[in-house]
Amino acid sequence: MTSAPTAALTYLVAGQTGAHERQLARFDDDQWQEYLDLLSGLFVLTVDRRFRPGEPAAVIRFVASVRERFDPAGTAIDPTVAETLMYAALGQHDTLPATAETITAQTLLVVALVTDEGLSPAGLTDLIDDTTTMIALHSEPAELEKPPEAADPAPVEEADLPAPDTTADDDRAAQQ
Numbered sequence: 164m165t166s167a168p169t170a171a172l173t174y175l176v177a178g179q180t181g182a183h184e185r186q187l188a189r190f191d192d193d194q195w196q197e198y199l200d201l202l203s204g205l206f207v208l209t210v211d212r213r214f215r216p217g218e219p220a221a222v223i224r225f226v227a228s229v230r231e232r233f234d235p236a237g238t239a240i241d242p243t244v245a246e247t248l249m250y251a252a253l254g255q256h257d258t259l260p261a262t263a264e265t266i267t268a269q270t271l272l273v274v275a276l277v278t279d280e281g282l283s284p285a286g287l288t289d290l291i292d293d294t295t296t297m298i299a300l301h302s303e304p305a306e307l308e309k310p311p312e313a314a315d316p317a318p319v320e321e322a323d324l325p326a327p328d329t330t331a332d333d334d335r336a337a338q339q
Contacts, residue, residue: 172205177278186319199261199291200302203255205294206269209276211253222249229275240268248272289300 165173171186190198214221226245234240245268250256259265282290 166194166197167193168201169291171198171297172201172294173287175274176205176280176290178289199266200298202266202269202273203292204278204298205290206248206273207252208290209273209280210249210295211278213279214249214253216255217252219246219250222246225249225275226272229271232275233271238326240271245272259262 167186167189171190172236173182174180174183174186187198222247223242226240226242226249229245230237230240230242241264244259244264247256247259247274248265248269251258275292277287280286280290
């Protein structure tokens with residue numbers, strides 16, 4: 164069964180923006196995180212399929228073309244942010260934090276990358292499947308065994324735990 168975030172991403176790359184927006188409107192926090200993970204995974208996969216490290220001119224030209232196609236007013240995509248996202252996907256820069264600006268840029272870059280590939284519906288399905296497989300392989304927890312001589316840790320009281328960081332939740336709420 165396809166998860167709601169996977170369905171939303173499929174709608175996005177298939178150009179079904181209305182269905183994409185309706186799906187996003189129903190997300191809870193966990194689904195938002197899954198969607199952002201999928202979007203980032205698809206971004207890395209599609210950037211890697213098209214570009215190679217050490218090709219800054221190709222990245223700059225591509226970002227300019229995306230801005231021309233999807234941001235004619237020049238206000239939705241900061242070219243420096245978009246280029247940095249692409250360099251990070253190629254392993255040439257540190258990743259940027261997920262903000263409204265970076266998510267918007269990444270979304271439009273993904274749409275352009277997938278559109279430029281001209282994939283059939285079956286090709287789009289394969290691309291999404293490749294993305295979910297890649298994410299599953301990279302998110303499996305390492306199987307660690309406790310050494311036999313290690314003692315069980317003392318129980319942690321709830322009062323000893325740090326307060327949860329709600330910065331990401333606040334950022335998501337501000338975006339909505």
